[in-house]
Amino acid sequence: SHSLREMVSAALKQGQITPTELCQKCLSLIKKTKYLNAYITVTEEVALKQAEESEKRYKNGQSLGVLDGIPIAIKDNFSTSGIETTCASNMLKGYVPPYNATVVQKLLDQGALLMGKTNLDEFAMGSGSTDSVFGPVKNPWSYSKQYRERRRQKPHGENEDSNWVITGGSSGGSAAAVSAFTCFAALGSDTGGSTRNPAALCGLVGVKPSYGLVSRHGLIPLVNSMDAPGILTRYVDDAAVVLGMLAGHDPKDSTTVQDPVKPFTLPSLTDVSKLCIGIPKKEYLVPELSSEVRSLWSKAADLFESEGAKVVEVSLPHISYSIVCYHVLCTSEVASNMARFDGLQYGHRCDIDVSTEAMYAATRREGFNEVVRGRILSGNFFLLKENYENYFIKAQKVRRLIANDFVNVFNSGVDVLLTPTTLSAAVPYLEFIKEDNRTRSAQDDIFTQAVNMAGLPAVNIPVALSNQGLPIGLQFIGRAFCDQQLLTIAKWFEKQVEFPVTQLQELMDDCSSVLENGKLASMSLKQ
Amino acid sequence: MWARAVWLSLRAPFGGRRGFISTEDPQGSGRITAEMIEHLERLALVDFGSREAVARLEKAIAFSNRLHAVHTDGVEPMESVLEDRCLYLRSDDVVEGNCAEELLQNSHRIVEEYFVAPPGNIPLPKLDEQEPVLHS
Numbered sequence: 001s002h003s004l005r006e007m008v009s010a011a012l013k014q015g016q017i018t019p020t021e022l023c024q025k026c027l028s029l030i031k032k033t034k035y036l037n038a039y040i041t042v043t044e045e046v047a048l049k050q051a052e053e054s055e056k057r058y059k060n061g062q063s064l065g066v067l068d069g070i071p072i073a074i075k076d077n078f079s080t081s082g083i084e085t086t087c088a089s090n091m092l093k094g095y096v097p098p099y100n101a102t103v104v105q106k107l108l109d110q111g112a113l114l115m116g117k118t119n120l121d122e123f124a125m126g127s128g129s130t131d132s133v134f135g136p137v138k139n140p141w142s143y144s145k146q147y148r149e150r151r152r153q154k155p156h157g158e159n160e161d162s163n164w165v166i167t168g169g170s171s172g173g174s175a176a177a178v179s180a181f182t183c184f185a186a187l188g189s190d191t192g193g194s195t196r197n198p199a200a201l202c203g204l205v206g207v208k209p210s211y212g213l214v215s216r217h218g219l220i221p222l223v224n225s226m227d228a229p230g231i232l233t234r235y236v237d238d239a240a241v242v243l244g245m246l247a248g249h250d251p252k253d254s255t256t257v258q259d260p261v262k263p264f265t266l267p268s269l270t271d272v273s274k275l276c277i278g279i280p281k282k283e284y285l286v287p288e289l290s291s292e293v294r295s296l297w298s299k300a301a302d303l304f305e306s307e308g309a310k311v312v313e314v315s316l317p318h319i320s321y322s323i324v325c326y327h328v329l330c331t332s333e334v335a336s337n338m339a340r341f342d343g344l345q346y347g348h349r350c351d352i353d354v355s356t357e358a359m360y361a362a363t364r365r366e367g368f369n370e371v372v373r374g375r376i377l378s379g380n381f382f383l384l385k386e387n388y389e390n391y392f393i394k395a396q397k398v399r400r401l402i403a404n405d406f407v408n409v410f411n412s413g414v415d416v417l418l419t420p421t422t423l424s425a426a427v428p429y430l431e432f433i434k435e436d437n438r439t440r441s442a443q444d445d446i447f448t449q450a451v452n453m454a455g456l457p458a459v460n461i462p463v464a465l466s467n468q469g470l471p472i473g474l475q476f477i478g479r480a481f482c483d484q485q486l487l488t489i490a491k492w493f494e495k496q497v498e499f500p501v502t503q504l505q506e507l508m509d510d511c512s513s514v515l516e517n518g519k520l521a522s523m524s525l526k527q
Numbered sequence: 528m529w530a531r532a533v534w535l536s537l538r539a540p541f542g543g544r545r546g547f548i549s550t551e552d553p554q555g556s557g558r559i560t561a562e563m564i565e566h567l568e569r570l571a572l573v574d575f576g577s578r579e580a581v582a583r584l585e586k587a588i589a590f591s592n593r594l595h596a597v598h599t600d601g602v603e604p605m606e607s608v609l610e611d612r613c614l615y616l617r618s619d620d621v622v623e624g625n626c627a628e629e630l631l632q633n634s635h636r637i638v639e640e641y642f643v644a645p646p647g648n649i650p651l652p653k654l655d656e657q658e659p660v661l662h663s
Contacts, residue, residue: 098629212609225607254615255607324593331587335571342572344642346633355649361572373573374580378587380571381563391591396604398597403605438587455608480608 008184009066012058019058019069023051023113026071030115030182036138038176040076041084042116047071050113057111066241068111073177073186076117077124078104078229079218083114087220088132089122091347091367101218102250103187103229110245115183118173121437122369123338124189124222127197127444128432129172131371137172139165139202139426139470140180146469146500165426165470168201168444170194171230175202178232185242188230191222192326192441193421193448195230196475199460200421203471203499205490207231207239208448210481211455212257214243215250223333224255226326226452236461236491240266243483257481264484269492273308277301278414283319284447290424292466297420300463300474303496304418314414316405321398322450323442328382328395334372335379341367371437403454410479416489417477420447421460425470447475457483459490462499471499559585569651 011017030042054069063069074080077087079097086092100108108114121131130136141147142164151163167176171188175198178186188195190208199206207230214229221227229246233239244263250256279301285294305311343349343363350362368376382391409417422444432440451458457480460473476493478486559581568574575581627640636643 095633098626098632212612249615251615251617254617255609256615257609257612258615318597321594321597324591327587328591328594344634344644345630349635353645355651356644356647357572357649357651359645361568361574361651364573365576368573370576370580373571373576374583374587376571376573377567377575377580377584380567381584381588382591384566384570391594393604394594394597394599396606397599397602398594400602400605401597401599403608436583438583442590 008070009063009068012069013063015058019051019054019113020048022069023047023071023115026113026115026182029180030177033140033176033180033182036140036176036180037135038118038137038173038180038182039073039116040086040088040119040132040134040173043083043114046083047113047115050108050111054111054113064109064111065245066110067107067245070112070185071115071183072107072112073115073118073174073183074104074107075120075124075171075174075186075188077120077189077220078117078187079220080104080114080117083117085117085220086133087123088120088134089367089369089372090133091341091364093133093348095347097218099218102215102252103246104218106246107187107242112185115177118171118177118186120173120188121170121371123220123372124170124191124194125334125371125375125441126169126437127193127441128166128429129169129175129198130166130429130433131369131437133369136429137167137169137176138429139167139172140176141165141202141426141470144469146465148469150467150469162430163428165428166201166432168198168422168426170198171206171232172198172202174232175199175204175206178202178204178234184233185238186232188232189219189222190228190230190448190452191226192330192445192452195232196421196448196458196460196473197444199232200462200473200475201426201471203462203473204460205231205233205236205239205462205494206421206460206473207243207483207487208451208458209243209247209483210457210478211452212255213247213261213457213481213483215246215248215253215256217250217252221333221337223330223452224337225329225333226455228452236459236487236494237266239459240264240484240487240491243487247483259481266484266488266491269488271308272304272489272492275304275309275416275489276414277304277309277311278314278409278417279311280316280319280409280417280419281313282315283317284419286423286446288423288443288446289420293420293422293424293472296463296472297418297474300418300493300497303493312414314409314412314417316402316409316450318398318401318405319450322402322453323446325395325398325402326445326449326453327378327438327442328391329399331375331379332382332392332395333379334375335377335383338364338368338372338376343367374438399453402450406450406454406456406477415479416486419475419477421473421475422447425466425468425472451475451477454480456480457486459486461490461494461497463497465500559588 174186179202248261348367
């Protein structure tokens with residue numbers, strides 16, 4: 001069975017279901033899927049209270065909009081007032097922000113129900129959501145009927161659960177939360193692919209908006225010049241709804257552009273013959289790309305061509321340096337951004353009182369994991385006086401070359417680029433951890449990272465299942481601030497591929513009670 | 528420790544010039560000296576914690592050296608993708624604040640409206656005066 005595009009908001013408006021019922025259904029699913037470890041904090045009381053208020057509004061015919069009464073989840077590196085925000089690190093365990101991130105406030109102002117804060121790689125550093133102080137996140141697709149059926153064919157004497165696959169990262173908790181139907185949308189963050197990567201591995205739509213479109217105020221920063229809040233949903237329409245609510249200038253974030261932005265509905269494109277799709281085959285067709293992903297990429301290009309679009313091969317000559325460039329810039333900015341964690345004003349503080357420096361050093365040793373410490377040290381290396389010119393400035397120059405590559409391609413008439421998002425479908429956790437975090441990030445970010453360099457909008461669209469029954473997605477990259485056009489094309493593509501919906505074991509077991517509302521779970525938000 | 532002894536003996540004739548990367552291989556393997564380790568730990572105020580971490584940094588440096596193959600003559604460094612736009616500045620009006628109490632709540636050690644810090648201006652002990660931090 002697959003999704004019927006019915007409308008949750010309409011159902012709420014017509015009273016077919018109340019916000020409280022919807023909230024409770026999602027809370028119950030969160031409990032049932034606890035083993036996924038998607039949530040760090042579940043805000044049950046808050047959500048139910050918000051549901052009650054939403055219900056009142058619907059009764060009085062005063063709903064705030066499409067998102068009123070809709071369960072959402074937020075990655076735990078966004079500040080939420082009165083709710084613990086940990087960044088999955090010991091450094092911030094117990095930290096309760098006194099304010100909401102702008103994007104959180106905007107969602108709450110629309111009446112969305114906050115189900116909880118989701119798990120991530122510590123401080124958003126990683127591509128697996130495996131380096132969290134709260135433990136790794138499991139991909140719900142590890143438990144789907146499709147994956148289990150295919151695994152059953154393989155003899156394995158080990159524990160049933162030992163072959164679970166990763167969600168990807170670093171926004172893995174948010175991806176797992178949406179993919180397991182515990183919410184309709186979730187916020188992630190995207191610095192090198194951290195929203196698009198888990199979206200691909202969990203079969204979701206993952207949007208990285210143009211840099212400067214959505215406020216970063218309250219998003220605990222990793223790389224100020226590349227971070228973007230990301231959106232994870234099951235459908236492109238839903239992502240468009242959320243993006244429309246979040247986009248726009250924020251006086252609290254001076255890196256948001258002042259161009260006027262209005263919420264938008266995506267037109268239903270029927271004619272793609274005027275489009276030009278760019279395929280950066282030369283640089284993106286790497287040997288490590290799995291044959292399945294390659295095949296889907298090729299089929300997608302063919303699909304556009306068969307529908308009349310112009311499909312051209314393009315070149316991004318400096319893109320192969322993107323990962324190295326990112327490594328230098330990222331670690332350098334991290335070295336600076338992590339300096340604020342000294343134990344004095346917030347967060348973890350050690351017991352040493354001998355001197356400020358000794359206190360800072362011990363606090364940071366205790367608070368940060370190896371990955372974070374490693375990046376801080378690398379960053380400090382690149383920022384040393386004798387290295388500054390050769391590494392940091394050099395990387396900034398290479399960044400310009402990469403950004404220019406994209407400008408040149410778009411100036412040649414290309415509307416969007418079509419690329420893979422990841423090298424393959426999700427890999428088993430036990431295999432993933434064989435390499436260290438930096439190596440994995442360098443491998444996994446290869447298709448997504450350059451987009452952050454150039455500040456462009458990009459989206460992952462789930463396309464099909466692998467031989468193992470695991471999701472594979474493809475990425476569209478658009479021109480700066482042409483997010484609406486990007487999502488319009490993505491929506492057309494989504495309609496063509498008809499990606500299958502998860503059949504989680506619990507949902508199957510819980511057949512009767514869920515089936516009548518089962519359509520609800522896989523519904524789109526759109527009115 | 529022997530690496531540090533070697534460097535100390537080399538430092539004097541060079542008048543204190545600190546060359547941290549092994550000079551035979553300036554941009555090759557990126558070997559890290561003990562002095563560099565100490566310097567970075569002091570700047571970053573985090574420690575490596577293990578030899579593996581040092582090895583990882585060496586690998587990271589070797590990885591980053593690939594940047595030098597790119598021709599960037601005449602290319603300006605890019606700091607922000609929004610460099611063509613003006614940064615927004617708010618008008619200089621007080622619109623929020625007076626939340627000292629809220630802000631103090633997240634600290635472990637406060638006295639009245641002060642965050643309490645241990646005494647400053649005390650440098651971290653040098654490597655050979657410290658407990659050995661590097662574990663094998």
